[in-house]
């Protein structure tokens with residue numbers, strides 16, 4: 121059996137605080153060679169790269185040609201982007217170079233920066249980060265920053281991690297020594313995540329800029345459009361390079377990057393966007409912020425095309441450039457000289473002289489559907505009495521054809537394995553998909569689409585039969601978003617899965633049992649601000665019950681928040697108001713109420729909203745606050761519109777205080793203690809005192825408007841004024 125790509129250990133990244141949500145993709149190599157369609161489009165590039173991602177990568181690759189790749193060597197097939205970094209070699213004392221094997225890459229998409237407003241990069245977007253010519257640490261070239269968010273050397277975009285047996289040494293911006301990192305060395309590059317919002321690419325990369333802290337901070341003026349921060353780790357199998365006696369390094373041997381760099385300061389990375397733009401946009405909106413714990417399985421739009429078989433399904437492509445870049449070489453590809461620095465290398469040192477013959481280049485467009493089909497789907501295999509029901513569309517867990525339980529395991533998956541699995545869990549129906557998935561249920565979702573036809577798309581080889589049953593028939597296990605469904609027709613089989621209660625299993629909008637009476641419907645969320653602005657949480661085991669429990673307790677009366685809503689299968693939001701003008705979605709609105717049809721991650725029969733859509737519930741136990749009529753001898757009167765936003769302009773003067781635990785009682789006690797007749801609570805946590813209303817500041821009395829009231833920071837069942845107005849209390853005697 122071939123080994124799967126090595127999955128990097130996800131260690132804590134050295135990032136500052138901030139929005140620390142992300143997702144990460146494991147990637148295997150897709151090609152090695154002198155290819156760099158950013159720097160050298162249409163021709164051989166100066167040095168050799170290790171490339172991961174879309175199978176159409178080549179010297180002429182564009183965003184569109186990458187998107188059209190047959191597959192990606194990164195686990196999420198919606199990402200056909202290409203990511204490349206220099207190839208690493210081991211340089212023997214006698215001058216020969218040995219390729220250091222790539223043991224996998226991990227691509228992070230990080231939600232970092234000054235605001236939560238991160239947008240997907242557009243089709244055709246490209247970035248180069250790093251400088252191939254550097255041979256020493258450049259402490260002078262700084263990122264843009266200010267006193268609060270200081271800049272730092274851009275050189276810190278490059279870092280190396282040494283995976284040793286014991287305690288890891290700290291990361292450093294240059295390479296580790298030969299054999300020091302016995303479990304591997306990881307070269308890391310952070311990309312620019314501040315964009316000018318206009319150019320897809322500029323050859324000097326001035327269309328993008330780093331955050332002040334590279335992995336966090338602020339964007340420079342003119343680069344306010346925040347895109348995801350791409351961070352690529354390239355792993356090298358150091359344990360596979362030669363060592364001397366007793367594991368000691370061979371004297372005078374060293375690592376050298378393909379651009380002639382034995383230091384690592386010249387490490388760099390390139391990114392060329394090849395995403396399915398809709399998937400990227402949805403994932404950026406829903407899975408960077410709020411936090412989805414970095415796991416693709418928490419993010420339905422990514423999970424829909426996730427595979428742990430990418431290394432099999434999308435193997436390394438034949439080299440486009442007709443020259444040797446792997447194994448043992450007598451010189452670095454492209455006539456590159458090894459230069460130590462500290463001065464930067466010149467282009468003459470890093471390129472072949474003019475007139476040097478170019479190697480051959482083949483036109484490579486990968487249109488191979490993968491995995492290849494060898495037999496038609498059907499009942500030529502499988503357990504007895506299992507009837508083939510056909511091929512069905514199956515777009516992720518949003519509404520699966522078979523909804524109850526599922527399991528993914530590439531190495532064991534066969535039709536029989538899945539049928540046995542479903543039977544043993546009490547389900548008649550079984551379905552195999554994407555070479556590696558098995559789904560079970562007792563009824564076919566009535567909304568699912570049958571895909572039988574002349575071009576049956578359920579033709580991927582099962583993962584489990586690649587090595588097993590080599591003399592038996594090759595079995596088929598569905599396809600990308602297509603499932604082969606079987607029914608166990610044995611009349612004596614007793615279905616007990618999910619207590620055999622599958623009624624309502626396939627109906628969208630069905631609120632969970634005991635909560636049905638509280639269900640308000642499907643509401644939009646996220647576009648133009650959050651609908652529920654109280655607290656929120658994401659859980660992999662999210663159910664309506666869990667969210668109800670989370671939102672309906674706490675506060676002074678322990679009755680929690682007035683509303684709770686579920687979104688995007690794993691998120692729970694609480695709040696006291698339906699904000700930002702969100703109104704009920706119906707069958708005829710745009711978007712419609714069918715936006716709420718994602719299954720809850722913790723309970724597939726339940727519905728947990730959708731992308732930008734909340735399944736909204738009302739908390740019947742919630743105690744609706746009223747503006748408190750009185751506290752002691754202080755009576756509430758009207759509200760005071762308070763347009764003055766600085767100390768001199770407040771409608772009540774001179775005393776004031778703010779407190780995170782503000783309540784009406786706290787404010788009155790404070791004003792009374794300071795011998796003032798008026799007390800006013802404003803903006804949830806502010807308190808003002810005085811003996812007269814300062815009408816000269818523009819302040820004026822008005823009727824309190826409960827729709828704009830904010831809850832006191834110290835008591836979610838009590839009102840504390842609002843933005844630009846205070847709830848006023850008065851006592852004639854003190």
Ligand SMILES: *[C@@H]1O[C@H](CO)[C@@H](O)[C@H](O)[C@H]1NC(C)=O
Nearest residue numbers: 212213214215216362448450
């Ligand atoms: C250099 O040394 C390596 C390891 O001993 C060997 O495989 C290679 O053939 C040598 N190269 C030359 C040019 O002798």
Ligand SMILES: *[C@@H]1O[C@H](CO)[C@@H](O)[C@H](O)[C@H]1NC(C)=O
Nearest residue numbers: 234265266267268269338339
């Ligand atoms: C630095 O920039 C940030 C963001 O623009 C701003 O909020 C902050 O006040 C600035 N700090 C200083 C000291 O200028």
Ligand SMILES: *[C@@H]1O[C@H](CO)[C@@H](O)[C@H](O)[C@H]1NC(C)=O
Nearest residue numbers: 289295296297298300369374
């Ligand atoms: C690594 O190599 C450099 C340069 O040869 C040397 O100065 C340094 O001491 C070495 N470090 C270790 C830990 O071996």
Ligand SMILES: *[C@@H]1O[C@H](CO)[C@@H](O)[C@H](O)[C@H]1NC(C)=O
Nearest residue numbers: 237238239317344345346648
């Ligand atoms: C978010 O950023 C985009 C692109 O910079 C901008 O068009 C949009 O107005 C921003 N939205 C908000 C709510 O700030």
Ligand SMILES: *[C@@H]1O[C@H](CO)[C@@H](O)[C@H](O)[C@H]1NC(C)=O
Nearest residue numbers: 162178179180481482483484
């Ligand atoms: C790259 O594109 C150029 C210009 O269209 C074309 O002449 C050349 O054959 C292409 N090369 C490859 C290897 O696709």
Ligand SMILES: *[C@@H]1O[C@H](CO)[C@@H](O)[C@H](O)[C@H]1NC(C)=O
Nearest residue numbers: 498508509510511570572573
């Ligand atoms: C799909 O094809 C299978 C196998 O030929 C057949 O048993 C099944 O009835 C078909 N389903 C539909 C809905 O046509």
Ligand SMILES: *[C@@H]1O[C@H](CO)[C@@H](O)[C@H](O)[C@H]1NC(C)=O
Nearest residue numbers: 428527528529530531532533
């Ligand atoms: C797949 O199944 C095999 C055999 O039961 C097991 O050893 C392996 O851990 C499973 N892999 C995953 C990813 O669950």
Ligand SMILES: *[C@@H]1O[C@H](CO)[C@@H](O)[C@H](O)[C@H]1NC(C)=O
Nearest residue numbers: 548563564607608609610611
């Ligand atoms: C599966 O087979 C059983 C037993 O013959 C039958 O009752 C049931 O209706 C079948 N299910 C479907 C979806 O055809």
Ligand SMILES: *[C@@H]1O[C@H](CO)[C@@H](O)[C@H](O)[C@H]1NC(C)=O
Nearest residue numbers: 658659660661662663666722
């Ligand atoms: C849900 O998951 C969270 C975090 O993993 C855990 O703390 C909690 O106990 C789980 N709740 C239920 C109801 O399983």
Ligand SMILES: *[C@@H]1O[C@H](CO)[C@@H](O)[C@H](O)[C@H]1NC(C)=O
Nearest residue numbers: 778779780781782786833834
């Ligand atoms: C607010 O209340 C919390 C919990 O009682 C307490 O720990 C904290 O010190 C209080 N903060 C202030 C500013 O009074």
Ligand SMILES: *[C@@H]1O[C@H](CO)[C@@H](O)[C@H](O)[C@H]1NC(C)=O
Nearest residue numbers: 822823824825826827828829
């Ligand atoms: C309360 O304020 C809201 C928002 O400003 C406004 O739409 C509404 O008409 C006001 N209601 C009253 C009774 O003044």
Ligand SMILES: *[C@H]1O[C@@H](CO)[C@H](O)[C@@H](O)[C@@H]1NC(C)=O
Nearest residue numbers: 513514515569571600601602
């Ligand atoms: C399956 O359904 C048909 C008919 O609605 C669509 O044309 C296909 O695009 C769809 N396939 C997938 C993978 O969603």
